[in-house]
Amino acid sequence: MEMASMTTNTGASTSPVAPHMKWFMDDRFGMFIHWGLYAIPARGEWVRSLEKLSVADYEPFFEEFNPIKYKPKEWAKAAKAAGMKYAVMTAKHHDGFCLFDSKLTDYKATNTPAGRDLIREYIEAFRSEGLRVGLYYSIIDWHHEDYPHFGDKIHPMRDNEDYRNHQIEFDRYLTYMHGQVKELLTNYGTIDVMWFDFSYDDMTGEKWKATELVRMMRGLQPDIVIDNRLGGDKKSAEPEVYAGDFMSPEQLLPPEGVVNEAGEPLPWEACITLNDHWGYCAGDNNYKSPKTVIRGLVECVSKGGNLLLNVGPNAKGEIPRQSLEILAEVGQWMDDNGSSLYGCGPAKLEKPEWGRYTQNGNYLYAHIYDRGMGPINFRGLNGKIKRARLLADGTEIKVETPWNAWEYPHDAFISFSGASLPDEVNTVVELELSENALDN
Template sequence: MHKQRSDDVYEQRLERIKWFRDARFGMFIHWGLYAIPARGEWVRSMERMSIEDYQTYFDEFDPLRYQPRVWAQLAKEAGMKYAVLTAKHHDGFCLFDSQYTEYKATNTPAKRDLVREFVEAFREEGLKVGLYYSLLDWHHPDYPAYGDRQHPMRDHPDYREVQHEFPRYVDYMHAQVEELLSGYGRIDIMWFDFSYPGFSGEAWRATELVNKVRALQPHILIDNRLGGDMHAEHPVAYAGDFAGPEQGVPRHPVTDELARRLPWESCITLNNSWGYHAQDWRYKTAQDVIRTLVNCVSKNGNLLVNVSPTAKGEIPQKAQSILREVGEWLLRNGESIYGCGEAVDQPKPEWGRYTQREHILYAHLMEQVIGHVSLEGLRGKIKKARVLADGSEVVITPFWNVAVDSFDGPDDIFMNFGYPAQETYPLPDPRDTVIALELKQV
């Protein structure tokens, strides 16, 4: 059988993912029955709730304040370019009107297809839409329970002898994915979660699944959680289009075995919980989000920030406030994020980070410097320098006192916000002041 060349597969992935690499910033939305107990999305597993225990949340689920257009407008105000919603999480509850289960939002007091409303609202705002789908299912009778690593009934003696027809569950899972990708219009991302020992790769019939997904929506992006190794020189079909680190940012750009840069997306929570947790007020600041976004882009990555709507369907006001502040920063500095990536010829500076698009190098100043700011290796390479937020000129100058001492190299140059250049000027934006350095083109 003819094996497709490694560089062909790599180029095809890059073509599919071009919009994603330009977008850089997205919204993750974890929402479901678990918003009612309000102790996170793993509550059923952590507290070993039976189906009967959990049923009370199904019986009362009625998000009367769910207005997906409000969510979409918030994402747009935050400067986000795409959003991913949990169509089905590990508890097996479906936010969409699936014909393959009764365990769905349309059978709760809500009586609404919440996924359809989501995709329509976000598309109207010009945002790309993605759907998260859990490969696990703690509600389905054919998903193995006793002895599993995380099933709520993993150590319940009544489940010790229960027989499961796992292939029947996989059929169900495939059917639901086909349903999502054939009944809701264009879907831009299929975000699968997650594989673990014994339940990975072809246990999901992953090659077959991915072939179905691409047949239905050839443009779609698929994450890397079906179990394949996308870092391999010859990745399997289900290896994915982008890597998905969680709750952290890699130290370096993500690469494959040939050292080629790979697309990736770090997903993080805005507080410390994915699903709504009423007692979790440990929110990250807007500065935290801005600097994490810059960190990701400086390594050719995206940032997907999670919000956790309440049982009533509202995104908490604290989360809204943080995201709007991020959006205010992006309104003035987004040029240094969208369509940008790694500054391959520049080491990480001591005062912050670089991002780059073509011949514009963006210096992200995140640390107050005493005196003027060192630009390592850029002597004679800068055509002009401007504060990105307001367009004001930045002074480019040699070291101020070479007659006494100098700690710059022969290829270094300095910048500052005014004269005398050796004085200390407070950063115009202490969260991240961005300087656009237009480089001379050879």
């Protein structure tokens, strides 16, 4: 099987990339969607665990779940307009509630006032916009009788004495869990990503019969991309079958990307919330700015990673207005500058002091955040740049050595006429390099 190569931020080492991962590493930007019964209490997706709510306490939300404004085609259009290329939506979160029509449980959207398979609608809507589709599936289940209750680290009934002697048959739960994954990979056509969440303590790896699970999945959909949260050591020289295709850092961007034990770069995707919660939280207005999102996406790509940016729709099925406004502004920037990210990765250069580099073949993209004083310095690129253009509109930018830069013969320079940058969020200059310019 032919393998592509991937470079680090210095270009010093490469590692093979499986063909089924190429689209993932080219598309770079996706939408995460956390949605379920927890949108009704609107205090975040962990409300059952944090408030130690019983099944009975939580049942009223099941009985009233009726997202009358759920229009996944609008979600898909918003994602596409933002420059996102794929999406991942919660088919089942930790509370055990299924947004899909599983034949293995009654605890599903089709038995609520919603009365229909909401995952099918999501898949069809996003596919119609040309976006790849992924499914989040929690391997944890606080609703299932055979999932550990008392004494578990996070179960809502972990401290409830009534459950101290509650007997479970964990294998029966595993049969259920594997069966639901099979349903998701059998009943909805091609699924591009399966995003499992999550292993902890001794609940990891073969505790989930993970090898058996992944082999079943690969048998059904050989090209599916799987995250690393079943457990295992993706960074080892010989990762387990279930170690996944990519690393999934949460709520942080790795300082220098992600590498294995040999120092070779690994595919990774940072999952990040737009505010401080995954599921809808009515009181959380701490939203990231479009500038923060854009620069965060650039940082991911400059380190060889993706950004999976979350939205948490409300109980009626609407993505919050603030989220849509941010996505729209990001999309405007991506319309002009997306080619500096799609299909790009780390550059064979150190991080510049004025911003970041991304690279795609002989095209080097300078993401300039800081105007600074004097000309912009491209370290070590003198004589290696064939052409420079402002990416947003194609304006020619002259590459020349100023009279006062004679002490820096190996560097190239550009100048902006004004005291401010053309785009204060991120001015992108496309540098077409001469063949093999960065190989030495």
